[in-house]
Amino acid sequence: MKRATLWRIGLLAAAVAGLEILCLAGAIDRLTMQPPHRMAVDLVRLLAGGALNAAILKTLGNAALAVVIAMVVGVAAAVALHRLPSFRRLLDPLFATYYAVPMFAFYPLLVVLFGLGDTPQIFIGAMLAVVAVIVNTLNGLDRIPKVLLKTARVNRLSPWETAVRITLPCAAPYILGAAKLAVAYALIGIIGAEFIMSTSGMGYEISYAYTNFDNATMYPLIILILAVSIAVNTLLARWERALMVRRGLA
Amino acid sequence: MTAAKKVQIATVAPKVHVSLGAVDKEFAQPGRPGEIVHALGPVDLDLRQGEFFAVVGPSGCGKSTLLELVAGLSTATRGEVAFEGRPIHGRIPDGIGVVFQEDASFPWLSVHDNIAFGLRRMKIDRAERERRIGVALDMMGLSAFARSFPAQLSGGMRQRVCIARTLVTEPRLILLDEPFGALDQQTRLLMGDEVLNLWRKTGATVLLITHSLDEAALLADRIGVMSARPGRLIDIVETGWPRDRDSRIAQEEAFGAITARLWRLLRGESLKAMGKVGGET
Numbered sequence: 001m002k003r004a005t006l007w008r009i010g011l012l013a014a015a016v017a018g019l020e021i022l023c024l025a026g027a028i029d030r031l032t033m034q035p036p037h038r039m040a041v042d043l044v045r046l047l048a049g050g051a052l053n054a055a056i057l058k059t060l061g062n063a064a065l066a067v068v069i070a071m072v073v074g075v076a077a078a079v080a081l082h083r084l085p086s087f088r089r090l091l092d093p094l095f096a097t098y099y100a101v102p103m104f105a106f107y108p109l110l111v112v113l114f115g116l117g118d119t120p121q122i123f124i125g126a127m128l129a130v131v132a133v134i135v136n137t138l139n140g141l142d143r144i145p146k147v148l149l150k151t152a153r154v155n156r157l158s159p160w161e162t163a164v165r166i167t168l169p170c171a172a173p174y175i176l177g178a179a180k181l182a183v184a185y186a187l188i189g190i191i192g193a194e195f196i197m198s199t200s201g202m203g204y205e206i207s208y209a210y211t212n213f214d215n216a217t218m219y220p221l222i223i224l225i226l227a228v229s230i231a232v233n234t235l236l237a238r239w240e241r242a243l244m245v246r247r248g249l250a
Numbered sequence: 251m252t253a254a255k256k257v258q259i260a261t262v263a264p265k266v267h268v269s270l271g272a273v274d275k276e277f278a279q280p281g282r283p284g285e286i287v288h289a290l291g292p293v294d295l296d297l298r299q300g301e302f303f304a305v306v307g308p309s310g311c312g313k314s315t316l317l318e319l320v321a322g323l324s325t326a327t328r329g330e331v332a333f334e335g336r337p338i339h340g341r342i343p344d345g346i347g348v349v350f351q352e353d354a355s356f357p358w359l360s361v362h363d364n365i366a367f368g369l370r371r372m373k374i375d376r377a378e379r380e381r382r383i384g385v386a387l388d389m390m391g392l393s394a395f396a397r398s399f400p401a402q403l404s405g406g407m408r409q410r411v412c413i414a415r416t417l418v419t420e421p422r423l424i425l426l427d428e429p430f431g432a433l434d435q436q437t438r439l440l441m442g443d444e445v446l447n448l449w450r451k452t453g454a455t456v457l458l459i460t461h462s463l464d465e466a467a468l469l470a471d472r473i474g475v476m477s478a479r480p481g482r483l484i485d486i487v488e489t490g491w492p493r494d495r496d497s498r499i500a501q502e503e504a505f506g507a508i509t510a511r512l513w514r515l516l517r518g519e520s521l522k523a524m525g526k527v528g529g530e531t
Contacts, residue, residue, distance in 0.1 A: 147352040150323055154348045155368055169358045247357040248401030 034215050043220035052205055052221070059190060059202040060228060062118050066125030066186035071179060073126070074133025079163050081134070082141040098131045103189065107196055121198065125189035129182035136181065140174025141167055173249070176240040183232050191225065267455045268297040268320055268423060273329035274480075275315050288480040290315045292329060295474060295483060297423075297455055302446070304458040304466035306512060307476030308523035313459045314351070316481065317427050320457060321348050333423060347421030349429040355400040355408045355415075361387070362396040364411050368419040386414040389444050406433040413441065417448050424449070426458045430465065438462075439497040442469050446496060463516070467508040468500055475515045478522040485515050 016036050022028045023035035034042070046052055081088040103124055110120035144167055152162040168175065194203025202221055209218035244250035274291035290312035297303050307313050318324040319331050322342035331338045333346070347368075356364050365386055369379045387393045390410040400408045413429055426445070430438040446469060449456050460466050466473045473487040489508055491499060499505055 145352065145354075147350050147354045148356065150348075150350065151354045153323060153342055154321060154346065155371060156342055156344065157371075166356070169356070172358060243358070246399050246401060 031213060031215070034219055039219040039223055042216045043223055046217065046220045052217070055201050055205045056224065058118070058200055059194065062122050062201070063125060063183075063186045063190045066122050066129060066190060067179070067182045069122070069126040070129035070133050070182045070186060074130045074178065074182070075137050075168070075175060078134045078137035078141060079167065082138060082167075083159070088138070095131055095135055103128055104192055104196060107193060111197060116197070121190050121193040121201070124193045125186040128189040129185035132181040132185055133178040136174050136178035137171060140171030143174070144170045173240050173243045173247070176236055176243065180233050180236045180240070183236070184229065187225065187229050265299040266296045267299040267334065268457070269332045270295045270319070271330045273319060273326045273331060275312065275319060275324070276327045290481045293481070293483055297457060300453050300455055301471045302449055302456045302458070302469055303472050303474065304460055304470035305474045305476060306460060306463055306466045306516065307481055308478050308516065308520040309461070310523060311476045311479050311519070312481030313476060314427050317348075317425050317457065317459050321346055321425050345422040346425065347416040347419055347423070348425045349413050349416045349427065351428040351431055353400070353405065353408045353412070355411045357400050360397050360399055361392055361403070361411050364400070365414045365418055367415055372419060382418045386418045390414045406437055409433060410441065413445070420452050420454070422454055424454050424456045426456065428460055438465065443496045445469065450493060463509045463512045464500070467505055467512065468497060473512060475512060476519070478519045484519070487511060
């Protein structure tokens with residue numbers, strides 16, 4: 001294992017141990033935070049009990065759907081915009097300022113439009129993720145050497161074949177980078193939306209547990225969200241790195 | 251076949267494979283509306299079926315532009331380019347293979363899959379595909395690297411992958427845009443021999459763009475010498491080499507005479523290209 005990795009693990013372990021000591025010593029009271037070992041035990045109990053399985057499945061399922069929508073729409077839009085430079089120039093300022101827009105302010109409007117079900121939550125998750133996917137994919141497409149596009153033309157590839165066989169594989173490391181962002185943004189969007197206005201899902205359960213001082217539910221759910229997000233991100237990062245190494249870029 | 255017919259065939263003029271008629275190419279200057287650069291022409295040239303034709307000329311004279319016009323990657327401002335009797339008009343015809351000066355290997359594919367790229371598109375059956383790939387890997391000295399990725403190879407090896415990828419599809423017209431630029435001198439000579447070998451076997455017509463007078467003199471049947479920009483053909487030198495030749499002809503007296511003639515033709519043009527007006531000093 002690399003020295004930096006060992007240091008990272010060591011620092012993380014030290015932080016958790018420090019928190020454990022502070023909680024057990026009473027420096028942090030139990031109403032504010034449970035000791036980390038208690039959170040782990042509660043998480044196992046929660047998962048084994050199955051009472052929140054529906055909420056967990058709902059949130060993760062909706063997040064996965066939002067990621068898929070953002071990836072499909074984002075990559076397709078990026079490919080189209082890459083072929084239409086004048087249209088891209090028109091939209092570039094919008095992309096640059098997109099994340100300055102407080103997306104959750106539109107949540108009531110989305111509820112009016114799509115009702116109180118899962119749709120507005122998935123919509124907000126996908127909307128938060130899609131521009132990150134477009135911008136990252138465009139970044140990858142811009143870096144494709146012109147000679148590869150000439151090679152595609154000489155091989156008489158159609159625009160669709162060029163996208164599938166040349167441009168997208170060439171931009172794959174950047175698209176994976178986009179996927180990492182999409183996962184993070186989709187989780188933020190969906191859990192945030194569940195916090196604001198929902199009667200189910202992990203965001204709602206965390207909010208409900210918080211208002212009822214139910215730390216035995218709130219902290220394990222927060223840890224679960226962290227674990228899922230970090231695990232998916234790490235897997236995508238490893239894949240991205242493998243592609244970069246194969247191309248001599250890492 | 252009767253003797254009379256044989257004689258008749260032998261005396262028939264070589265078939266024109268590619269023809270350029272009064273071809274001109276002008277470019278708009280990016281960021282300078284209204285400013286036009288006359289890059290090439292007018293050029294009149296017929297490439298004979300199955301010949302090896304090289305083009306030499308000073309830097310920036312439009313050699314690569316000429317190749318792009320023939321490949322259909324670019325459209326002539328005036329005049330017409332025709333391949334096998336059909337005008338190209340910026341549409342890439344079937345049967346053309348191009349090897350570019352830059353590294354065009356696909357970094358996400360192994361050496362094997364890079365070479366298989368065109369063959370898969372041609373829907374050639376697996377057994378034949380693997381046979382051709384095997385021959386190409388062997389010919390290019392890449393057999394031990396079939397499963398490697400381009401990033402693991404040297405620049406010269408990557409260029410060999412691109413040459414192999416083009417040649418395995420057995421195009422009827424092979425366009426080579428300074429393909430050996432990234433290779434060392436010894437490998438250039440050997441690759442030249444392999445291209446000659448393949449040219450003989452397939453009967454393809456080859457158009458080679460090169461800045462190397464030696465390379466042109468060594469490989470080509472005829473060499474087109476271009477002027478400084480706007481590039482025009484100022485002479486066509488016949489080398490007179492037999493079809494069955496290889497890099498050993500570099501030892502012959504005629505080789506030195508050809509390169510000397512090319513340099514005599516090009517020296518003034520090269521000086522012009524460097525901004526020394528008038529050419530001679």
